[in-house]
Amino acid sequence: MVALPFIVAGGGIGGLAVALVLARQGHAVQVLEQADALGEIGAGIQLGPNVFRIFEHLGLTEPIRRVAYFPPNLVMRDVRTGELVVRTAVGEQALAAYGQPYGVIYRADLHQVFLDACRELPAIALHVKSKVTGFAPREGGVEVQLADGRRVQGSALIGADGLWSRVREQIVGDGKPRVSGHIAYRAVLPMQDVPPHLYSPDVTLWGGEKTHLVHYPLRRGELFNLVAVFHSDRYEEGWNTFGDPQELHLRFAQAAPHVKELLNKIETWKMWVLCDREPVANWSQGHVTLLGDAAHPMLQYLAQGACMAIEDAVTLGAALRAAPTDIAGAFRTYQQARYLRTGRVQLTARFYGEIYHASGVMRELRNRMFQSGSEAAGFIGTHWLYQGIDPDRPFD
Ligand SMILES: Cc1cc2nc3c(=O)[nH]c(=O)nc-3n(C[C@H](O)[C@H](O)[C@H](O)COP(=O)(O)OP(=O)(O)OC[C@H]3O[C@@H](n4cnc5c(N)ncnc54)[C@H](O)[C@@H]3O)c2cc1C
Secondary structure: OOOOOEEEEOOOHHHHHHHHHHHHOOOOEEEEOOOOOOOOOOOEEEEOHHHHHHHHHHOOHHHHHHHOEOOOEEEEEEOOOOOEEEEEEOOOOOOOOOOOOOEEEEHHHHHHHHHHHHHOOOOEEEEOOOOEEEEEEEOOEEEEEEOOOOEEEEOEEEEOOOOOOHHHHHHOOOOOOEEEEEEEEEEEEEHHHOOHHHOOOOEEEEEEOOEEEEEEEEHHHOEEEEEEEEEOOOOOOOEEEEOOHHHHHHHOOOOOHHHHHHHHOOOOOEEEEEEEOOOOOOOOEOOEEEOHHHOOOOOHHHOOHHHHHHHHHHHHHHHHHHOOOOHHHHHHHHHHHHHHHHHHHHHHHHHHHHHHOOOHHHHHHHHHHHHHOOOHHHHHHHHHHHOOOOOOOOOO
């Protein structure tokens, strides 16, 4: 009897990563993506050394390196005064302890690397226009329900369907995501549109009261990525809509001239209402589990959501390799290995948001503490994160 495929709900970075891992282990995989086409929005994301360890394990280092950009430093400045708060070198030498670099990448390029790798494997079937609405356990597997009435039979279901996961709704049932009150405006400029005096090769964060701006080059330095974040209770929830430049300029009214000049370079911003959830210890039910933002959505202040989804994928693969005939047990092992690490990222990300957006005494303290530390001290708080997991033994 031919085994039923593993069904993956969602063809984002997490969904494709787990499809790749499972297919390479000999499983048939069906990816069900609700959108009309597979792809990612154009914006930058940062990739810590921990995820480069996973790329190496997956044999994807070369294609990633071809499209990534490697900044020399992570820099924090005060948004009002422009003063340097902290500079942390992240070039290859600085990160020798991890044996991996710190990079940034265009999301669409990262997604494409996974898509190309998936398309090489006939065991993976990629379906678009396939919105998952629910599931029902079946003897030895699961039946997945789609919005158009179709029913798909699988040996297991992995909900990689993001922040508003339908699969999570059925397993965890914790309602809507938590609206943080933080809004992100994102834009990407061709590098030729960035005047030399506004350019920096670093990942630079301008932190200020309830606001910050991040910028860095992308795609081998051909693009320039900007993310402006501010607090606002004007928005409830949403994803990928257009921002209002007037509001942005108002929020950054106190910013240094350099920052204002940069913001003025952009005419069209894409807007995100930033949400997360409380960490949970259980996100599996029998032959169904969650992965990536569906399992542990986080604010972006540690720049790790996609990295965690990719770590999840290899951990899940390792759990199934260790117990190939016990899918429910393997899903429990996987979540046991992941929930504290991902929960720590969820909670630490909130705290980093507070630090970036500090005002008054907290801002003074932040600046002094960072300014008095050594460069190497910049990694002390994140060592647990950047050292990563051992992809061969992720349960240790
Ligand atoms: C402003 C911002 C900055 C960020 N910066 C970073 C960063 O620097 N580094 C980093 O690592 N991460 C970053 N992240 C986080 C990162 O974007 C997410 O964690 C990551 O995209 C999660 O991947 P995912 O595959 O789990 O979910 P998603 O990317 O949300 O993908 C889910 C997929 O499932 C599909 N889907 C949804 N519902 C259904 C359904 N019912 N049926 C079928 N398909 C469905 C969606 O269409 C989508 O394709 C950032 C996020 C934001 C908002």
